[in-house]
Amino acid sequence: MDACNAVEREVDKVLSKFGGIREHAERVLRDVINIVDELKKGFEEGPSDHELTPAQIIILKQSINKVKETVQRLATDHRDLHSTVSKVGKAIDRNFVSDFASTSREDVFSTPEKIHLLNQVICQHFYRQGMLDIADELALEAGLEIEASGKEPFSELNRILDSLKVHDLGPALEWAQAHRESLEAQNSCLEFKLHRLRFIDLIQRGPLGQTEAILYARTHFHQFINRHEKEIQILMGMFLYLPHGISNSPYRHLLDPNLWAEIHDVFTRDACALLGLSVDSPLSVCINAGCTALPALLNIKQVMQQRQVTGIWNGKDELPIEIDLGQDSRYHSVFACPILRQQSSENNPPMRLVCGHVISRDALNKLSSGSKLKCPYCPVEQNPSDARLIFF
Numbered sequence: 001m002d003a004c005n006a007v008e009r010e011v012d013k014v015l016s017k018f019g020g021i022r023e024h025a026e027r028v029l030r031d032v033i034n035i036v037d038e039l040k041k042g043f044e045e046g047p048s049d050h051e052l053t054p055a056q057i058i059i060l061k062q063s064i065n066k067v068k069e070t071v072q073r074l075a076t077d078h079r080d081l082h083s084t085v086s087k088v089g090k091a092i093d094r095n096f097v098s099d100f101a102s103t104s105r106e107d108v109f110s111t112p113e114k115i116h117l118l119n120q121v122i123c124q125h126f127y128r129q130g131m132l133d134i135a136d137e138l139a140l141e142a143g144l145e146i147e148a149s150g151k152e153p154f155s156e157l158n159r160i161l162d163s164l165k166v167h168d169l170g171p172a173l174e175w176a177q178a179h180r181e182s183l184e185a186q187n188s189c190l191e192f193k194l195h196r197l198r199f200i201d202l203i204q205r206g207p208l209g210q211t212e213a214i215l216y217a218r219t220h221f222h223q224f225i226n227r228h229e230k231e232i233q234i235l236m237g238m239f240l241y242l243p244h245g246i247s248n249s250p251y252r253h254l255l256d257p258n259l260w261a262e263i264h265d266v267f268t269r270d271a272c273a274l275l276g277l278s279v280d281s282p283l284s285v286c287i288n289a290g291c292t293a294l295p296a297l298l299n300i301k302q303v304m305q306q307r308q309v310t311g312i313w314n315g316k317d318e319l320p321i322e323i324d325l326g327q328d329s330r331y332h333s334v335f336a337c338p339i340l341r342q343q344s345s346e347n348n349p350p351m352r353l354v355c356g357h358v359i360s361r362d363a364l365n366k367l368s369s370g371s372k373l374k375c376p377y378c379p380v381e382q383n384p385s386d387a388r389l390i391f392f
């Protein structure tokens with residue numbers, strides 16, 4: 001962000017300078033044009049065989065000089081502008097790092113299979129965003145075979161989300177009713193929230209919508225009374241303020257347009273959970289994680305270069321430092337072996353010792369001698385074969 005601000009400051013300088021020059025240029029050019037026009041008129045009015053008097057010659061010369069001077073000054077101003085413009089370029093070079101070498105591994109996408117996987121992930125992302133035509137074209141050009149089951153749920157979800165954007169609750173309600181049992185099983189409030197919005201929409205129409213709102217509440221809210229009693233009571237309270245307008249009542253927060261943004265998110269989250277999908281596409285998750293991690297990686301790269309230890313980070317499957325991507329990017333617990341200081345993997349899983357301490361299998365093998373193992377944390381002696389594999 002600081003980098004953007006620094007560049008923006010330079011751009012502002014250019015803009016204000018350019019504005020100043022333009023104003024000035026317009027003014028002096030107008031003057032010059034007036035002088036030339038005057039002269040032209042003088043020439044046209046005079047007889048065709050008229051010779052210039054010495055006074056007229058002086059006036060003519062002065063005018064020519066004035067025009068020359070003005071044009072030269074404008075050219076100089078214009079040249080000055082160049083240096084200010086080039087400062088913007090320098091500010092961009094200075095503030096934005098473009099050298100990401102050694103923070104990335106170019107060989108990652110080098111084989112055809114990996115490129116195929118990458119295309120698949122990009123294609124999936126487009127389907128999820130509802131850009132079906134782009135996704136179809138990419139699939140065609142990249143030779144991907146996308147099964148109908150891979151795109152159908154997305155086209156339906158996007159159709160529903162599009163209607164929600166224009167405040168049409170119909171398709172979303174239909175979907176929620178069709179999936180009622182599964183939604184309830186995952187403790188979703190989606191259907192109630194959709195009905196609530198429809199109810200608020202009715203009651204918002206004032207006394208005219210009253211009968212319809214009462215009817216709607218009677219038909220739809222009884223099924224939610226166990227889980228949403230308090231919220232339904234609040235909704236019923238709105239009737240009290242109907243004659244004077246809900247927007248001047250203590251219930252005006254229920255008219256907040258943010259409720260529509262919220263339903264959009266609730267629908268996306270619950271529908272994705274129901275279909276066993278992550279809310280964001282794998283591609284956007286990766287890109288977001290990369291963008292968060294990059295500044296820290298660039299910093300460590302600089303430190304490593306200064307201390308001339310660049311060789312240490314040779315681009316294996318792990319990063320030279322731990323980077324916290326924030327709460328949203330945590331998907332499962334990880335275990336790092338306290339002995340080997342490595343994250344556990346399928347080949348080197350965590351093992352629970354009899355005493356309760358956990359170390360990785362490689363560490364366990366290294367520490368044990370025959371059928372004996374001394375826990376490195378509490379000196380309990382045990383048989384390494386008693387250690388149990390732990391699953392996170």
Ligand SMILES: [Zn+2]
Pocket residue numbers: 353355356357375376377378379380
């Ligand atoms: Zn122990």
